[in-house]
Amino acid sequence: MGNNTKEKEFKKFDDFTNLYEISKTLRFELRPTEDTKKMLDDADVFKKDKLIQKKYKETKPFFNQLHREFVNEALENVVLSGLENYFIVLQEWQKNKKDKDITANLLLKEKDLRIEVNNYFNKKAEKWAALYSRCGLKNKDIEIFFEEGIFGLLKERYGKNDKAEIKDEVTGKVISIFDQWKGFTGYFTKFQETRRNFYKDDGTSTALATRIVDQNLKRFCENLQVFKTVKSKINFTELEKNFNISIENIFKLDHYNHCLLQDGIDFYNKVLGGEVKDDGEKLKGANELINKYRQDNKNEKLQFFKLLGKQILSEKEAFSIGIENEQQFFEVLQTFYQKAKARIVVFQNLFSDFISKNENYNLEQVYISKEVFNRLSYMWTSKTEVLESCLYEAMKKDKPTGLKYENADNSYRFPDFIALSYVKVALESDQAKEEKIKLWKERYYEPKESGSILFEGESNWDQFLKIFKFEFESLFEREISAQSGKKEKIGHKVFEKKLEELLQNKPFVINQNSKVVIKDFADEVLSIYQMGKYFALEKKRQWVDIYETGDFYNNPVFGYKVKFYDNAYEDVVQKYNDLRNYLTKKPYSEEKWKLNFHSGTPIKYTTRGMIFRNTKIGRYYLGVLKKGVSKPKDFEISKQNTTSDDEYQKMTIQQLKFQTLAGRGYIRDFGVKYSKDPNGIQNLQTLIKKQYISKYPALKVLAERKFTDKKIFDAEIKNALLEAYRLEFNPISQSYILEKNKNSELYLFEIHNKDWNLKQGKNKTGTKNIHSIYFEGLFTEGSTLKLNNEGAEVFYRPKTEEEKLGYKVWNKTGWTPNDKKIEGAVVNRKRYAEDKIFFHCP
Numbered sequence: 001m002g003n004n005t006k007e008k009e010f011k012k013f014d015d016f017t018n019l020y021e022i023s024k025t026l027r028f029e030l031r032p033t034e035d036t037k038k039m040l041d042d043a044d045v046f047k048k049d050k051l052i053q054k055k056y057k058e059t060k061p062f063f064n065q066l067h068r069e070f071v072n073e074a075l076e077n078v079v080l081s082g083l084e085n086y087f088i089v090l091q092e093w094q095k096n097k098k099d100k101d102i103t104a105n106l107l108l109k110e111k112d113l114r115i116e117v118n119n120y121f122n123k124k125a126e127k128w129a130a131l132y133s134r135c136g137l138k139n140k141d142i143e144i145f146f147e148e149g150i151f152g153l154l155k156e157r158y159g160k161n162d163k164a165e166i167k168d169e170v171t172g173k174v175i176s177i178f179d180q181w182k183g184f185t186g187y188f189t190k191f192q193e194t195r196r197n198f199y200k201d202d203g204t205s206t207a208l209a210t211r212i213v214d215q216n217l218k219r220f221c222e223n224l225q226v227f228k229t230v231k232s233k234i235n236f237t238e239l240e241k242n243f244n245i246s247i248e249n250i251f252k253l254d255h256y257n258h259c260l261l262q263d264g265i266d267f268y269n270k271v272l273g274g275e276v277k278d279d280g281e282k283l284k285g286a287n288e289l290i291n292k293y294r295q296d297n298k299n300e301k302l303q304f305f306k307l308l309g310k311q312i313l314s315e316k317e318a319f320s321i322g323i324e325n326e327q328q329f330f331e332v333l334q335t336f337y338q339k340a341k342a343r344i345v346v347f348q349n350l351f352s353d354f355i356s357k358n359e360n361y362n363l364e365q366v367y368i369s370k371e372v373f374n375r376l377s378y379m380w381t382s383k384t385e386v387l388e389s390c391l392y393e394a395m396k397k398d399k400p401t402g403l404k405y406e407n408a409d410n411s412y413r414f415p416d417f418i419a420l421s422y423v424k425v426a427l428e429s430d431q432a433k434e435e436k437i438k439l440w441k442e443r444y445y446e447p448k449e450s451g452s453i454l455f456e457g458e459s460n461w462d463q464f465l466k467i468f469k470f471e472f473e474s475l476f477e478r479e480i481s482a483q484s485g486k487k488e489k490i491g492h493k494v495f496e497k498k499l500e501e502l503l504q505n506k507p508f509v510i511n512q513n514s515k516v517v518i519k520d521f522a523d524e525v526l527s528i529y530q531m532g533k534y535f536a537l538e539k540k541r542q543w544v545d546i547y548e549t550g551d552f553y554n555n556p557v558f559g560y561k562v563k564f565y566d567n568a569y570e571d572v573v574q575k576y577n578d579l580r581n582y583l584t585k586k587p588y589s590e591e592k593w594k595l596n597f598h599s600g601t602p603i604k605y606t607t608r609g610m611i612f613r614n615t616k617i618g619r620y621y622l623g624v625l626k627k628g629v630s631k632p633k634d635f636e637i638s639k640q641n642t643t644s645d646d647e648y649q650k651m652t653i654q655q656l657k658f659q660t661l662a663g664r665g666y667i668r669d670f671g672v673k674y675s676k677d678p679n680g681i682q683n684l685q686t687l688i689k690k691q692y693i694s695k696y697p698a699l700k701v702l703a704e705r706k707f708t709d710k711k712i713f714d715a716e717i718k719n720a721l722l723e724a725y726r727l728e729f730n731p732i733s734q735s736y737i738l739e740k741n742k743n744s745e746l747y748l749f750e751i752h753n754k755d756w757n758l759k760q761g762k763n764k765t766g767t768k769n770i771h772s773i774y775f776e777g778l779f780t781e782g783s784t785l786k787l788n789n790e791g792a793e794v795f796y797r798p799k800t801e802e803e804k805l806g807y808k809v810w811n812k813t814g815w816t817p818n819d820k821k822i823e824g825a826v827v828n829r830k831r832y833a834e835d836k837i838f839f840h841c842p
Contacts, residue, residue, distance in 0.1 A: 749839070
């Protein structure tokens with residue numbers, strides 16, 4: 001450290017604790033009492049809740065279909081009014097991307113267009129609400145999809161579909177999967193939130209408006225500019241005849257109104273990329289005509305058109321449904337092999353050409369992400385800090401967004417994506433040349449049978465390309481030391497040959513040997529895909545369109561974007577996951593479903609659920625009220641249900657929430673929603689003084705202070721409410737609890753954990769698991785842990801038959817798996833041979 005370096009002030013360890021809240025869900029087994037077992041059986045709780053779970057799974061695809069049909073109706077024949085203004089501003093932005101005012105104007109135009117798109121959704125929703133009024137819809141906008149009445153609409157549209165009916169195992173009757181959801185719509189909460197994102201106008205990446213405006217419209221407008229430069233040089237007559245179009249009309253701004261839905265996107269992309277007809281005839285697209293022109297005119301680098309992305313939730317969007325049997329596994333494996341091979345060949349050729357003919361590529365239009373640069377600089381170099389410094393200096397003059405140097409800790413921050421032109425300048429800088437001999441890891445200079453990878457006298461950039469080539473080719477073939485001591489060749493080339501031989505076997509059999517072959521091949525494919533993604537302009541699995549890209553990405557024959565990247569996640573990663581999941585599938589069933597106990601309302605500890613504890617033996621119990629029979633007030637502590645020598649206690653929890661303060665009670669008192677009330681601060685303070693200060697004194701100061709900023713007021717109230725939490729245990733009669741259980745008024749379970757599996761008068765030794773520690777910490781005086789009262793969950797997992805679990809026998813080496821039940825054998829994985837009930841405690 002230099003003399004000018006200031007000594008840092010170190011804080012106490014306590015200053016680094018209790019800074020953030022974290023949420024955990026504790027999981028325990030529940031063991032029902034004998035009376036509870038009878039209650040469960042008499043009410044067919046397991047079968048009824050299994051039916052709800054099955055209805056939920058069967059209903060989700062119809063929701064997707066409903067949204068898809070709604071979007072098609074809403075955007076059919078739509079004419080967006082803001083296209084011309086947007087195109088003008090986009091062109092201004094392209095000329096000066098660093099101008100903050102122009103950038104802000106472009107963002108504003110995008111926002112206006114997103115709002116316009118969403119207005120069409122709300123207008124169509126209003127018409128649907130009127131059309132399906134008999135279904136009990138209450139809303140008049142897009143919220144119709146997220147209310148209880150939507151199930152009536154689903155039944156109206158799809159009720160006669162064969163897949164919309166299911167057999168009730170309790171009654172034996174065939175019922176509609178859209179019926180009897182009243183009170184149970186909470187099943188769809190998470191599912192519906194993702195669908196709600198479709199209709200946001202704030203730029204959410206999974207929103208329809210975002211795909212239409214921020215992504216596809218920008219590509220479409222860029223294609224208009226490309227068309228101006230190529231239309232005088234390319235003869236589109238054959239293309240116009242093949243697709244029965246006027247090319248001039250396709251490349252007019254108002255044609256984009258035909259590209260909002262998937263059918264229009266598909267047709268537009270066919271015009272650009274061509275089409276293979278059913279009889280095998282290939283109709284050339286515009287990009288292929290441009291490529292032919294470029295081949296005939298080597299000095300002219302005309303740009304290619306960009307294809308539009310698939311619409312959100314379109315039927316073209318691929319999704320994984322898993323693998324159910326060996327036949328399906330074989331089909332998925334064949335598809336995985338064929339599609340992976342096609343992509344790998346394309347990328348292999350592109351990468352090889354890029355390395356060997358690097359001068360033919362515009363490096364300003366080829367990128368790696370900052371994460372990839374960090375990875376490579378640590379993996380390949382022995383002077384990471386030198387390479388980072390050189391790259392920073394190379395980029396500094398252009399001042400790209402995201403570039404930053406932190407002097408305090410001598411660290412660099414780089415943009416999300418880095419053009420390779422900057423990497424080349426960095427490597428060829430004087431600073432990098434001085435470190436040339438030691439810039440790369442020593443292993444790249446070591447002699448090998450085929451010769452060293454790097455030699456002195458080569459430029460750093462050439463060495464960078466050589467290392468890149470070596471690392472990529474190593475994925476296809478490399479040597480390792482086998483257990484025998486001999487060298488063994490492995491890699492994609494070896495594994496692919498083994499898989500091809502395996503696929504020719506008749507019949508195809510999954511055994512231990514075939515599993516190894518499949519896993520080796522799939523793992524290597526994934527590694528190649530991951531290295532291929534080094535060049536992806538991708539954030540959160542979305543392609544980023546704001547960067548200038550050339551041949552490397554857009555060439556219709558070998559372009560990275562159109563031939564390797566597009567749909568690669570679905571074809572490679574999702575299929576890889578499906579294959580892996582099937583091969584590692586357990587012989588036992590982990591299927592479980594939620595138990596509702598006749599009610600769809602959450603099991604809150606202030607309403608339906610209760611926790612009891614036995615102070616003498618330290619055991620805990622969960623009680624769930626039976627709907628329509630018992631009420632929370634029946635268990636309020638009173639003389640009726642307590643005695644002087646009670647060993648049992650009932651937990652009482654109080655937690656005041658902001659939504660309680662500013663919810664229904666607020667509307668009742670002031671006639672308006674808090675969020676829309678201009679006098680919200682003063683009115684909420686009045687409400688707090690009136691109803692809550694006596695119980696929660698921490699709110700008194702905030703109720704009397706003067707606030708002018710509602711956001712600051714809300715934040716301080718919410719922070720104060722963290723202290724408005726109270727948990728205590730009070731004596732309650734064990735006999736009272738057991739009587740309620742015996743009279744079928746209360747489901748009662750012991751919360752079981754091996755740490756609490758105590759015998760009276762004996763001490764348990766060993767370390768407690770984290771779930772026990774947290775759970776007991778909830779009830780320790782002075783603890784900062786808090787129980788979430790938003791709702792516990794109870795799940796049921798049925799047993800797996802013994803034959804599927806297998807057996808195990810004891811011998812000299814210990815317990816050994818055995819396929820058959822012989823003398824002395826016991827069931828393997830015995831815990832799965834029993835029905836289990838689980839408690840999820842948030």
